[in-house]
Amino acid sequence: MSRAECKGIGVIGLGYVGLTTAVGLGLKGHRMVGIDTDTEKVESVNRGVSPIIEQGLSEALRKVQLRATCDYEELAGCDLTFICVGTRSYLDGAMNMDYLLESVRRLTGVLRQNGNEHLVVIRCTVAPGTTEEVIVPLLSEVSARVCLVPEFFREGMALYDFENPSRIVIGEMNGGDGDDLAALFGDFDCPIVRTDLKTAEVIKCASNAFLASRVSLINELGNICKLMGVDVYDVARGMGYDPRIGHKFLNAGIGFGGSCLPKDLRGLIATARAAGYEPRIFQEVSDLNEEQPLRLIRLLERHVSIEGKTIGVLGLAFKPGTDDVRGTRAVEVVEALLEKRAHVIAHDPQAMPEFSRLFPRIEYGSAQEALNSDAVLILTEWPEFEELDYTGRIVIDGRNIRKAREARVYEGICW
Numbered sequence: 420m421s422r423a424e425c426k427g428i429g430v431i432g433l434g435y436v437g438l439t440t441a442v443g444l445g446l447k448g449h450r451m452v453g454i455d456t457d458t459e460k461v462e463s464v465n466r467g468v469s470p471i472i473e474q475g476l477s478e479a480l481r482k483v484q485l486r487a488t489c490d491y492e493e494l495a496g497c498d499l500t501f502i503c504v505g506t507r508s509y510l511d512g513a514m515n516m517d518y519l520l521e522s523v524r525r526l527t528g529v530l531r532q533n534g535n536e537h538l539v540v541i542r543c544t545v546a547p548g549t550t551e552e553v554i555v556p557l558l559s560e561v562s563a564r565v566c567l568v569p570e571f572f573r574e575g576m577a578l579y580d581f582e583n584p585s586r587i588v589i590g591e592m593n594g595g596d597g598d599d600l601a602a603l604f605g606d607f608d609c610p611i612v613r614t615d616l617k618t619a620e621v622i623k624c625a626s627n628a629f630l631a632s633r634v635s636l637i638n639e640l641g642n643i644c645k646l647m648g649v650d651v652y653d654v655a656r657g658m659g660y661d662p663r664i665g666h667k668f669l670n671a672g673i674g675f676g677g678s679c680l681p682k683d684l685r686g687l688i689a690t691a692r693a694a695g696y697e698p699r700i701f702q703e704v705s706d707l708n709e710e711q712p713l714r715l716i717r718l719l720e721r722h723v724s725i726e727g728k729t730i731g732v733l734g735l736a737f738k739p740g741t742d743d744v745r746g747t748r749a750v751e752v753v754e755a756l757l758e759k760r761a762h763v764i765a766h767d768p769q770a771m772p773e774f775s776r777l778f779p780r781i782e783y784g785s786a787q788e789a790l791n792s793d794a795v796l797i798l799t800e801w802p803e804f805e806e807l808d809y810t811g812r813i814v815i816d817g818r819n820i821r822k823a824r825e826a827r828v829y830e831g832i833c834w
């Protein structure tokens with residue numbers, strides 16, 4: 420679809436997926452309308468300030484034609500709309516689709532009034548079958564085609580990943596429904612995979628479940644290497660030159676977090692169970708990930724009796740480059756430290772405000788204050804942690820900070 424043919428593109432949900440999609444397409448010259456229920460977020464976008472920490476997003480935001488609003492009526496002037504709202508997960512792993520259903524209902528209301536042909540593109544991660552069984556019927560009374568285009572953005576690198584996609588997957592109900600999307604994404608230098616809706620849904624959660632498995636696999640290997648006195652990072656380096664294995668996503672540590680890998684893994688497990696299949700490997704991947712952070716505590720106990728001691732925690736975000744603490748392994752570690760009656764001083768370059776909502780009562784301080792404790796745990800591989808002076812300290816490292824190996828006592832979780 421060329422710019423001239425496209426009146427405007429709507430994006431519902433201005434989180435890191437929606438805002439990146441809006442800005443990325445805006446950079447290609449499209450007129451964008453962004454919808455969010457959060458007025459602060461809307462105002463921030465309209466001021467040209469990204470409400471989330473994402474590399475390059477604020478600068479790009481100021482170059483594009485994007486109007487943010489809480490008013491769904493403004494979608495009436497668009498001919499396609501991406502739905503990018505969050506799908507949280509229930510405790511049993513099933514996805515909670517309240518936001519998605521609400522946004523589809525409100526969009527349907529707008530389309531019912533204007534009667535125009537519209538292309539609705541689901542961009543959020545949903546359980547396989549959802550688009551065809553739940554979303555398509557909701558839109559049946561209006562003139563809408565429905566496609567699903569999953570995103571594969573890494574948080575913190577979302578705009579880069581938008582502009583340099585590994586592939587574009589277009590799930591479509593009927594052949595031809597996705598033609599406009601194939602044209603819209605046609606100038607990206609990557610393969611376009613066109614499938615039915617359910618297959619596209621599975622591609623998304625399977626990709627994340629596979630990545631999660633890769634992390635648990637290298638962590639398990641690391642746990643074994645540790646017992647043999649071998650450094651799993653050296654092993655991974657030697658393995659990764661095999662093109663069938665590759666070097667990426669082989670960083671052993673305290674496990675995977677974030678809002679996507681754990682949720683999509685749980686979602687796939689729940690989907691498999693609902694279909695009558697017990698997913699053994701994925702369940703183990705998940706169990707291992709739950710246990711991994713506690714290994715750090717056991718290693719700490721080899722050197723320090725925790726009760727009454729001050730323990731420094733370096734890193735709270737689920738990965739560097741973000742203030743996001745969803746699914747961060749730091750939660751399990753801090754909980755275990757508090758249970759064992761430690762005094763915790765935590766530091767993170769970005770995530771202290773977010774983490775303090777979960778743990779308001781622990782102490783937060785500078786990296787140096789965290790270092791000045793009886794022992795230090797490293798939970799996120801922020802580059803600035805490579806600049807600290809660890810000499811004389813007791814350090815238990817969950818993320819392979821090379822400089823920390825200079826500590827008086829140093830233990831890596833898998834090395």
Ligand code: UGA
Pocket residue numbers: 544570571572573574575627630634667668669670671672673674675676677678679680737738
């Ligand atoms: C992940 C996927 O990488 C994206 O492709 C996907 O689009 C996104 O989820 C999503 O579904 O929206 P993200 O959650 O931003 O992206 O984070 P990753 O960079 O994948 O890292 C996930 C977790 O795995 C982090 O806690 C990270 O520390 C951990 N990890 C990653 C390791 O422990 N070792 C590794 O080698 C790689």
